[in-house]
Amino acid sequence: MSEGKRITTKVSAEEINQQYKYIETIKQYNQGVISSIGKPVRYIIETFGCQMNENDSERLSGMLSGMGYSECSERKDSDLIIFNTCCVRENAEQKVYGHLGALKKLKETNPNLIIAICGCMMQQKDVVEHIKKTYKHVDIVFGTHNLYKFPELLNTAITTRSTVIDVWDSTGSIAENMPISRKENIKAWVTVMYGCNNFCSYCIVPYVRGRERSRSLEEIKNEVEKLAKDGCKEITLLGQNVNSYGKDLEGDLTFAGLLRELNKVQGIERIRFMTSHPKDLSDELIYAMRDCEKVCEHLHLPVQAGSSKILDEMNRRYSKEQYLGLIEKVKSNIPGIALTTDIIVGFPGETEEDFNETLDVVAKARFDMAYTFLYSKRTGTPAAKNPEQIPETVKKQRFDRLLELQNKISKEINDGLLGKELEVLVEGLSKSSKTTYTGRTRENKIVNFKGSPDMVGKLVKVKIEEIQTWSLLGKINK
Incomplete structure (x- = not known):
């Protein structure tokens, strides 16, 4: 220690x-x-x-x-x-x-x-x-x-x-062994740690959630094993920065080690996690994702901005080049992995050149999807005091350009799935139909298809027949 x-x-x-x-x-x-x-x-x-x-x-x-x-x-x-x-x-x-x-x-x-x-x-x-x-x-x-x-x-x-x-x-x-009533029985959130030590200059979370606190492996494994006995097929491990898991515990357990342990739990078919901080995305974790057959081929890795200057102002502690290097390493070790990210547009001091760096990262990383946000001031954070606030009109214009590029890339990636047979975990009826069922692929793509009640909670093969903006339409291959 x-x-x-x-x-x-x-x-x-x-x-x-x-x-x-x-x-x-x-x-x-x-x-x-x-x-x-x-x-x-x-x-x-x-x-x-x-x-x-x-x-x-x-x-x-x-x-x-x-x-x-x-x-x-x-x-x-x-x-x-x-x-x-x-x-x-x-x-x-x-x-x-x-x-x-x-x-x-x-x-x-x-x-x-x-x-x-x-x-x-x-x-x-x-x-x-x-x-x-x-x-x-x-x-x-x-x-x-x-x-x-x-x-x-x-x-x-x-x-x-x-x-x-x-x-x-x-x-x-950390309080353990309190009751919990889950909304779903097929999928479940499992919090593995609380708090955040990163203090990004735009973010209030460390001030309100406190410092990082990890749950013990024993408690997490017990919870996951109970979920499996209750029929749960997919778990999503949660933390403000799951990559920091274990740093506050005795011993040398890491998040990669946690994944390898949970991969052994009988009955669980899929493991997801979020959110990962790029500065802590280790080779060990990439290899664990590659080696563990239950860990899904999807990584949410927030970039926030493409300019190294802005990233430094954000206190993100990595550069544009380091981030793109990570993406390359992830893709080479896990072929076909789906990548999603978070991007903030209009951070204080962001120039046109800085924003073009963000567009360059999006073009090179080719994210399946990006959660995009206009920068908004949070009282109590360093960025809120920055005098170089960007006008709303400029932010919105840049936001639209970013969306146009990302939507084009998302469609190109999804178009490549046409005619392919994908494994889908059936979650239930879609909200808009009594005969159409919905589920997600391992890459976290939403797929809708005609099905039956006995399929719910099962992994089925679906052939993709139509690409829609935010989802895929398919047919069960019997």
Whole structure:
């Protein structure tokens, strides 16, 4: 163990057991309420933001299910409403405030309604102060570090009928063995680590999610083995930067080592992961992706910008040339791999020459898809103080040029799949049809096809017959 290495610990079993006692207390309380009103007590969780938030919401659902709540889809039918928030972009925060305002009338109609708000937004002190002052109908405010204590916070709100605010600055611990209620049984998110140490100059995440904390191999493997027993076929490993996995644990386990271990789990057919930081994409990880037959041929590797100057300003800690070198190494070791990325357009100080460097990376890397964003200021980040902010008109013009190039490349790649037979994990009916089924290839391409209910959860061969903008149409080869 290197000197000064920070070791992540687990929340004590006593603390976890205490939360289960609160779950049981609330369950008994709710049974009394259900008997008196003659109908279920219901909850709704509205999730804003990334897959980590989705996974956190599944954990909240698990707790609420244990407390005797039933999930519903309408706010007006709810006895408990939770907003799980994101603060990566400012417009996400404004949206949350709009929704909170709309809940005031519901609270007036139903004074027993409990409104809770949690997630990344709550880790900002000015946001919590604003909610205390402006949205007095909110009952519970908590952050990302004490999610496991939600049963205790809810119990306090129910018994005292007063506002409960409990936001922790950070924690070096991980809470294991709390309930979870997953939305799907074929695919599952599995968080392998929390937090981020990278401090990219545009990003608020390290300030609200805290420093990197890895779960133990034993806990992750137990969770994945249980998922496999429950019929799950595909897992997606989550972390702000999965490539850093294990650096805060005793021993020398790396993310590549974790992949090799999970590849042995019987019943799991596919393994995906996100997100990878280019500066930590090791040869060892590339070889693990190549060697592990369950790890899918898809890599999401955010480039953010093509100019080495802008990358330096972003504190990304790699150059354009280093990034393209990684892409070349990945493609040579894993032929046919699908690459996706994130790109920010209009970062402060970005010149026309800098932007052309981004277009050059897109042309050379040939991403299957790019998630593109106009730069937006996040208060509290170094980039927000940069005086060289780019005008919105320039940002939008560059954004359109980037989309035009990327869409052309995406279509060319997809056109090459016409007539090919691809392995698809059948996820279920598509949202727009009662006879069309949908699933994804190992390369993460969406495929729609005529199927039957018995195919759900199975791997099938589909011949691609038509290329659409964001999906493929195919026919089952029987």
